[in-house]
Amino acid sequence: MNNQLAASVFLGVFLLLALAGCQEPPSVAADAKTALNSQDSPNASKDELNLLAQKVAKKSISARSWSQIKASGYINAVKLDWQLESALPRAGSTSAYHSILLQRFADERGLKINWLRVSNLAAMFSKLATFDVDIIPRHLTITATRLEKFSFSYPLLRDREVVIAKAGNDSFNSKDDITITLPIGSAYIDSVSKQFPHWHINIVEEKVSSQEMADTIVDGAMKYTLIDVFALETLQQYRDDIQSVFILPKAITLAWAVNLDNDSFLHELNDFISVHHVMQVVEPERKIDFDQLKKDKLTLRVITRNSPETYFLWRGELLGFEYELMRKFADINKVKLVIVVADTYDEMLTLLAEGKGDIIAAGLSRTQARTKKIAQAGLAISIRYNRVKEQLVAHQDSLAINELADLNGRTITIRKSSSFWTTAQRLAQDFGANIVIANENIATEILISQVADKEIDLTIADSNLIAIESSFRTEIITPLTFKEDVPYAYLVRKNNPQLLANLNEFVRKYYRGTFYNVVKNKYFHNKKSKESHKKHRLLSGSSLSPYDDIVRSYVKPYNFDWRLIVSQMYQESRFDPLASNASGAFGLMQMLPRTAAELGVEDLKDPEQAIASGVQYLNWTRDRFSKDLPVQEQIFFSLASYNAGYGHVKDAQRLARQLGLRSDRWFNNVEKAMLLLQRRQYYQKARFGYVRGREPVNYVRDIHQRYLSYIRITG
Incomplete structure (x- = not known):
């Protein structure tokens, strides 16, 4: 008891001296009290209390000035953790806008960005208030309440707030006592409280995006929410199941947030915004030169x-x-x-x-x-600006085609709007080919995949697209070239x-x-070398890879089976630590350098760092899915996300629900929807757009089958 009392007195005196000597802002003092009150055990030892005191002492007690930021070489910024991937920009609007813009600011000033990820908007402001970050680079509504605590940059967008509901809901009346669901920490709460105090506000504390809020409305779990008009226009670029039912009367101004009195940093940001004129707007029609x-x-x-x-x-x-x-x-x-x-x-x-x-x-x-x-x-x-060949696409097992006369009686499937339509008509007239008009929604790459799957006989495509598809579909061949020099132009x-x-x-x-x-x-011209690697012959009791021990050590905090990660590593790199692909992914787990950097990994050539980045990213994808999913399904969805991107998998889940399939089961359900996202009529209504669906489908199946083999081998 005496030791605990002495330790408490020591820590109390330490905190008082620290707060008095450094004039620590109330927010930091509150953080320290919260830390003390949240100890797991009320009987903390002297050493534990001393350690906590050291952590509090190390905590930043003021905002970093521009000179301090520049001297450090980096900007501390915060983003929502589900923004590690952004949506496909269809008309200039995307959550990646702010990351790109801040990166441009940093690049021009020779700085790096240290990203901190949090789960919701309230946590963003908390990190700024405690000086853990220098800036929140995000569209933030400037409100009177926020201006009391934070400073804001020049405006990046002027907008309106709009109530959205499921399409077909025409019963909204702003005078009614409605219930509106809003994310925690959002300025929408202030807007509703001040402009429509009779509305009932339901707060969502989980991490949610406007897309997920819209999904919840469509699913019937909530009736109304509030978003910016700009966000609504983004959603309506690819979906027609939500609608605006009411626009709030007061316009809003959105900008980035920094701490109060950090005038030097704010001046630098505003100078950048002024020079680059970065106001983000939905532009009207214009025809200027x-x-x-x-x-x-x-x-x-x-x-x-x-x-x-x-x-x-x-x-x-x-x-x-x-x-x-x-x-x-x-x-x-x-x-x-x-x-x-x-x-x-x-x-x-x-x-x-x-x-x-x-x-x-x-x-x-x-x-x-x-x-x-x-x-x-x-x-x-x-x-x-480019030249391609116009070529016939056939399956390698189909009847041989050595000359044009061999097309007699063969069937070519092609869209009428295709630039190859004229060629197809000539082949029908002069050489007896049968022409089937493909649906205009079926892209040429899908016709090529249908040839590979023997669903159709032949099609015509340009050599560039054939090169892309043949790197994934080795079954296709090009027996005839019709034109050698087809020009591309703007x-x-x-x-x-x-x-x-x-x-x-x-x-x-x-x-x-x-x-x-x-x-x-x-x-x-960059072929995937999938077939160039011989499969490892493993005997019972042998090691699975040269990196088994490293994998075992890194999976423990995340509760992954180490054999699953090894199976995935083989799929990604065949255990080659210097493996790379044309899109810039690198290392044992084929991580993109930008993504790895956001996860705190710098050297993907180093096996430990490469494995660490892969495990962290797989864990990140798993955390994005509902904890109601069975553990095995979480793994399947995580692997698919690792391969194709989390957003494409979410699109596939939403499509699965629309098709009457189960969105909580991968095999024979969501994987079917993923394959459909290769087709224009489906991907044009998806937030993340086109995806080569067959790749994640095969990826999950291959890793799962190899994992089962590894289990048998290792016992």
Whole structure:
């Protein structure tokens, strides 16, 4: 008792001296009291209390000034943990916007970003208040209550708040005593409390996004919630099952938050915002030319398709041949890039003609028929920036095709809107091929996969797309080439000659140069070496890999079976610590460097760090799924997320529910929905867009089967 009393007196005096000597803000003092009161045992030892005192003493007691931040070499920032992956941007709106913007700020000033992840918005403000982070880079509503505690940057967005409900719900009346569900810590709570005090507020304390709130409404678990109009427009780009029922009368201003009186850091942020004019808005239709666009610091809007050739999301990274070329063009011209996703060729032309985009960059072949239609639509075409072959796609086991005459009686499935339609018609007329018109919603990559699965006989595709698909589907062959030099070109409006001239200059400078060839090889000439590795022959009692002991040590805190991780490691890298792929993933667990850095891992060449990053990321994906899932199902969903990205798996779960399948079972349920997300009619309504669904399906099955074998081997 005397020891405990002495320790308590010591700690009390220590805290009083610390608070008095350093003039610690009340928030930190409150944190220290909370820490003391939350000890597991009221009979803490002197050593334990001393250790706690040391931790409190080390805690930052004031906001870091700009000079201190710059001297340290890094910015401490916070994000929600479910934002490790962002949604597919369809018209410039994405949660990745703020991460990218802050990264640009840091890069220009030679700094790194140290990301801290928390579960909800309230925790974000708590971390800022206790000086654990320097900034919250997120659209935050500036309210009177928040202004008492924090400072805000120049506005990044001006918006309105809107009540949303399930589509078809027309019974909303703002005068009624309604119940509205809101996430903890959000400014929506203040808005409702002040503007509609008669509404009943139900607080959700879990980590939720606007997408998940919308899902909960559609499922019937809640009736109404409040989001920004900007967030609603993002959701409505790909879903039609929610609607706006009421817009709150007062407009809101959104910005980043820093601590009060941190004027030097705030000045630096505001200077950046002013120079780069980063106000995020949904832009109206416009048809101005390039010089005016740059003068007004407007975004360059590129119209493209969500497809493996052009633009897609993989493990939180935006990728695609067209996307990377346009990003380079935007960087060179010092303009911000916005992607506008269209579903069909005709929709692209319409968006461009109406001034809803500035360039079409979608792997469009410059055919005679298309050139005529382009001119009639008041559009102009660039010089060639790529060349492809027009080839026949067949299954390797089908009857041999050595010449055009062998097409007699064979069936070619193709879309009527395809640039290959004219070729198909000629093959039917001159060589007796049968032509089946494919549904316009079926993309060419799906037709190729149907050939590989023997669902259809033949199709026609360009050599770039065939190169992508053949790296995953070894069953396909190209017995005939119809055209050797099919040019790809960009489209702009005729009244934008400056933009056309800049595009042509870009092509002349970079076409077939080092940058261009690296990007092209990344997507079209980098074969996966799945078959180049012989499977390890394992005997009972033998080790599974050279890294068994490392894996055993790292899985303990996460309750994974070490043999599962070894099975996954084999799938990812065949135990090669220097393995890499074209998309930038590296190491034993094939982690993307950016994702690994956010998990605190810097050297993916080091086996321990590589394994640590993989285990942490698999655990992160598992934590995103409902704890109501059986343990085994959590593993299946986690593996699928690791391979394809958490967002694509959530899309598949939502689609499974819509199809009457079980969203809590992977095999024969969600995996079926995942396969459908390769098809345009499904992925165009998915938040994360196109996914090569067969890859995660095979990934989970292969790892599971190998894991079962490992269990038998190791006993």
